[in-house]
Amino acid sequence: MLILIIMSAPKILYGYVIYTIVVVIKMIDGIIAIDAHVHVHPLGRKRYGKFPVLTPPEMLLEEMDRNGFDKAVIVNAGSVVPELMRENNDYVSEVVKKWPNRFIGFAGICPLLGSVAIEELERAVNVLGLKGIKLYPPHGYPIDSPIVFPIVEKAISLNIPIVIHSDFQSLFCNPYQIARLASLYPEATLIMAHMGMHPDLFLLTPEIVKPYNNIVLDTSGTPECPEITFVYSIRELGVDRIVFGSDALYFDQALALKKLERAKERWGLTEEEKRHILGENMARILRI
Ligand SMILES: [Zn+2]
Numbered sequence: 703m704l705i706l707i708i709m710s711a712p713k714i715l716y717g718y719v720i721y722t723i724v725v726v727i728k729m730i731d732g733i734i735a736i737d738a739h740v741h742v743h744p745l746g747r748k749r750y751g752k753f754p755v756l757t758p759p760e761m762l763l764e765e766m767d768r769n770g771f772d773k774a775v776i777v778n779a780g781s782v783v784p785e786l787m788r789e790n791n792d793y794v795s796e797v798v799k800k801w802p803n804r805f806i807g808f809a810g811i812c813p814l815l816g817s818v819a820i821e822e823l824e825r826a827v828n829v830l831g832l833k834g835i836k837l838y839p840p841h842g843y844p845i846d847s848p849i850v851f852p853i854v855e856k857a858i859s860l861n862i863p864i865v866i867h868s869d870f871q872s873l874f875c876n877p878y879q880i881a882r883l884a885s886l887y888p889e890a891t892l893i894m895a896h897m898g899m900h901p902d903l904f905l906l907t908p909e910i911v912k913p914y915n916n917i918v919l920d921t922s923g924t925p926e927c928p929e930i931t932f933v934y935s936i937r938e939l940g941v942d943r944i945v946f947g948s949d950a951l952y953f954d955q956a957l958a959l960k961k962l963e964r965a966k967e968r969w970g971l972t973e974e975e976k977r978h979i980l981g982e983n984m985a986r987i988l989r990i
Pocket residue numbers: 739740741777922949
């Protein structure tokens with residue numbers, strides 16, 4: 703933990719008015735740590751209509767403080783219903799405004815909504831100040847279909863990254879489909895969440911995405927194998943293309959961090975590789 707003291711509350715010393723602010727930078731092993739994949743929702747929201755999931759920002763901040771994370775990127779999926787899509791983005795923007803040093807917000811956009819989706823993307827970036835897009839193809843569209851292209855083209859013109867949910871078992875967003883989208887739009891920055899998730903198949907993902915330098919892998923929701931998740935992937939793709947994600951508070955941030963630590967203790971992940979995964983790569987992508 704690093705404590706920075708900069709100017710703030712007035713104090714008179716030797717006749718001068720002095721201001722001081724104490725800024726606590728948490729850090730993990732000296733690294734400014736960014737969790738590239740989290741979710742926040744108002745208290746009481748239920749998932750799939752009945753299953754209660756407690757993911758309010760206050761609870762997530764407690765976890766981040768406990769685990770040493772400085773910042774987290776909110777990548778809520780949003781909705782296929784226009785009003786709910788806008789409501790989610792408004793909520794994410796409110797959370798970011800309340801804790802601007804801790805959260806970065808991405809817009810949940812549904813390409814099925816056509817021009818409504820484009821308008822919402824422009825509003826989310828230009829009015830709400832969100833910094834990227836989350837696409838969740840299980841809403842009902844193949845990620846490499848033409849319905850997605852206008853969103854990707856808009857992201858390129860706005861110069862923002864796109865996080866895409868991936869799943870080998872999905873008809874909509876398996877890693878091969880995301881690779882195809884990357885090949886069609888080499889100027890787009892695509893962050894593939896979960897590495898395809900499948901415990902037997904996710905080791906194929908680094909090889910599938912290797913030819914497409916515009917794909918970065920986010921390690922949230924990956925199977926419990928530190929070696930494939932962090933070591934094999936970074937050796938295959940280079941230090942710049944892996945970012946740490948936890949999917950907190952759906953999944954446990956401390957367990958995800960433990961997996962990264964095990965990659966270093968047991969599987970030979972280097973300090974430099976860890977630094978890139980844990981913060982430097984996401985900071986570069988977000989230009990912070
Ligand atoms: Zn997620």
